[in-house]
Amino acid sequence: MPSLVKYAAITLLSILFVISCGATDTKPSSATDTISITAADKPHPYNMSKTGIVRYQDVFHPVVAENGMVSTQNKFATRVGVDILKQGGNAVDASVAVGFALAVTLPRAGNLGGGGFMLYHSAKDRKNFAIDYRETAPTGVTAADFLNQDGTKDTDSPLSWDAAGVPGTVAGMYASWERFGSLPWETLLAPAITLAEEGFPVNYDLAQILAGVYTRLNQNPAAKKVFYKEDGSFYRYNDLFKQPDLAWSLKQIATNGPDAFYKGDIAEKIVEDMEKYGGHIDYDDLENYKVIIKEPVTSDYRDHTIVAMPPPSSGGVTILGILNIMEQFPLADWGIGSDTLHVMTESMKFGFADRGTHMADPDFYPVPVDWLIDKQRAKKLADKISLDTAIDATTLKGDALPYETPSTTHYSIVDKFGNAVSNTYTLGYSFGNSKVIEGTGIVMNNQIHTFSVRACIEGATGFIASKANKLEPGKRPVSSQSPIIVLKDNEVFLVTGSPGGSRIINAVTQMISNTIDHKMNVAEATNERRIHHQWIPDILEVEPGFNRDTIRLLKEKGQNVEVTFTMGSTQSIMVDNGYLYGASDHRRPHALSAGY
Secondary structure, eight states: OHHHHHHHHHHHHHHHHHHHHHTTOSSOOSHHHHOSHHHHHSOBTTBOOTTSSSOTTOSSOOEEESSOEEEESSHHHHHHHHHHHHTTOOHHHHHHHHHHHHHHHOTTTOOSBOEEEEEEEETTTTEEEEEEEOOBOOTTOOGGGGBOTTSSBOTTGGGSGGGOOBOOHHHHHHHHHHHHOOSOHHHHHHHHHHHHHHOEEOOHHHHHHHHHTHHHHTTSHHHHHHHSOTTSOOOOTTOEEOOHHHHHHHHHHHHHTTHHHHTSHHHHHHHHHHHHHTOOOOHHHHHTOOOEEEOOEEEEETTEEEEEOOTTBHHHHHHHHHHHHHTTSOHHHHOSSHHHHHHHHHHHHHHHHHHHHHOSOTTTSOOOHHHHTOHHHHHHHHTTOOSSSOOOGGGSOOOOOOOOOSOEEEEEEEOTTSOEEEEEEEOSSTTTTSOEETTTTEEBOOGGGGSBTTTTOTTOOSOOOOSTTBOOTTOOOOBOOOOEEEEETTEEEEEEOOOSTTHHHHHHHHHHHHHHTSOOOHHHHHHSOOEEOOSSSOOEEEOTTOOHHHHHHHHHTTOOEEEOOOOOOOEEEEEETTEEEEEEOTTSTTOEEEEO
16 A cells, blocks of 8 residues: 555655646647647547537537527526517517616616727628717816826826716617617617626625725715615625616616616706706706618628727727738737737737827828738738747837727627527726616716826826827727627627726627637637737736746847736627537626526
């Protein structure tokens, strides 16, 4: 017996020695470097087909369905969406129901008081639509509302009533349903009303977040009433969380449509609070809000078509520009090693420099979209990339855009008809400006602070950001929200998007590259370690657990690598051989992909 123990100990020490040696090998050896098309092509004894429903060579596996799939950041909302699909609803019907459900169950980002962007692919018409329901600047707001007397930006202004833009979510959901939906409007709001009225059990994540933002939510009486118990105590795990005021608002919208929000009883309450607390949204701002349905911006990547949101989403054009540069390199042959990650980083630098300089509301500024995604221009930029040396990002010209919070949410839906929705919407910061409209349960956004409030302002000091994104009444601020639909032969291949502020753009770019270049299934692509570079500051961020050898090789190429934190929470669906594959990113808890 002692000899067996001794033998086991020697064996264990040998294994540990080999592992420790491998950690310093000159060739990267993590999952980031070993998962490649080459590995995926090798047959497995239990799955000889690389296109089978289940691929046993994969470490991570998606949810599989045949009729419909919903992928969201909250399990209650996902179940609502699947139920609508089972009732015969299409992807837009499910999208509306999910959007309203998230306003109840994911209150830090799901919303009625915010705005966002939706992409819709119609399988029957083989057409794509971009639905812009981004917030707009109210007529009374000025840059001075965000500046101190000495011209510096007021750091408290993002949590002020000044920061609230005219919300677009209710109008956006209705406009998408009116144009593309099939089930009755009231049917789509019924699940959210039930969740608000009857309540749902609080999970650990929501309990922790509400405790963490108590100081700022507690300053607003209406927010305190909604998010904390009558005695002022916190909600704990598994407590039933009811929102009767929000249920009232949802019932008004179910009965009267967007008029309830923009002209009716809800509008009265919004304006009353704005006048009481010094906000700027008035009756005309609400009544004049318009949803814009426009052509998406598209570009080919390898043999796929990438369908993206046009400006004021900065994400769509930036992602296409980055991919156009990456396309000049044989990433599939390289696998996900230091060369691929280096080229991706250099491409991000160019893309984000363009983003800072040229992105704005196209109704106020001539955004040169065609030039930004031109293939010949991308080739010239790619020619500037050396595989051995990093570009000093500070030498690239451009203006930085304001900071965006990661507290956004995204969902993806594909129905049995082949239609797809990719939707990203937000309040801005987690819980927006931390203000709730009295009697409605509606949390307001703080998106006006994402304008470049110091641009073109005499006496403003500090870093003066993008002039294209300066604050103007009626204008929509630039956003990093990046819903994406990828087509193959004009049929849906991938639907994806993410929260994460500016990191959204690079998280989504990597999802596209992982699935197209490296032939990963959607779950493998989701779980791959991510990187982020946004031009300024000149730092290549990598997620915790990133391979040390790869980091060393990237540093040798001149990249300023820092291990930071997790990036994004992609909610994605892949379509292949008639099957739907869903993958929810568990970088944030309680997400769920489900189908039928």
